[in-house]
Amino acid sequence: QKEVEQDPGPLSVPEGAIVSLNCTYSNSAFQYFMWYRQYSRKGPELLMYTYSSGNKEDGRFTAQVDKSSKYISLFIRDSQPSDSATYLCAMYTGTASKLTFGTGTRLQVTL
């Protein structure tokens, strides 16, 4: 079993929809959580970085962490075609330098 599980998709939604992307993890030592957006043939771009359980909002993006359930989510409101990309969750314990990534969810926002 992988330490971080993420549905690969693809997930297709109409423009304007609310998108929910999720990751589950098995290592309770993970404390820091990130969401990256990756366009085709580009490097991952940091979207959200959270530490504690709860919600963090930045514009149309909300990151949610539930450490008791070992579950993190990224919500995208009013989705746009420009949001079409692969979304990677990543996390680490804080005591090690190594990030552990999910495999990524491919999102397609259609007109």
Add this chain to the structure above:
Amino acid sequence: DGGITQSPKYLFRKEGQNVTLSCEQNLNHDAMYWYRQDPGQGLRLIYYSQIVNDFQKGDIAEGYSVSREKKESFPLTVTSAQKNPTAFYLCASTMTGGNQPQHFGDGTRLSIL
């Protein structure tokens, strides 16, 4: 503009050949990382370096080598011992301490001729 520059964008390797991928950052970050990305497998850590003249193996270091002679540079050599080198290679960097997130370059696509 501060950032991480990877070159070349595309690279082709012949059988038995070593190739070197460049990664340069002007963010004044202490730590640098190399990842390999394959479809359906996410990112896997090859090597990382937290300080000049020091580096550690990641999860899939076999067939790769690195050096860290300058803070801003962390080149990766894919040796002929790496039998399946076709992948997208990503370099990242971060400040050490304070648990800062990693920032990535735009990658190098390596293919076999």
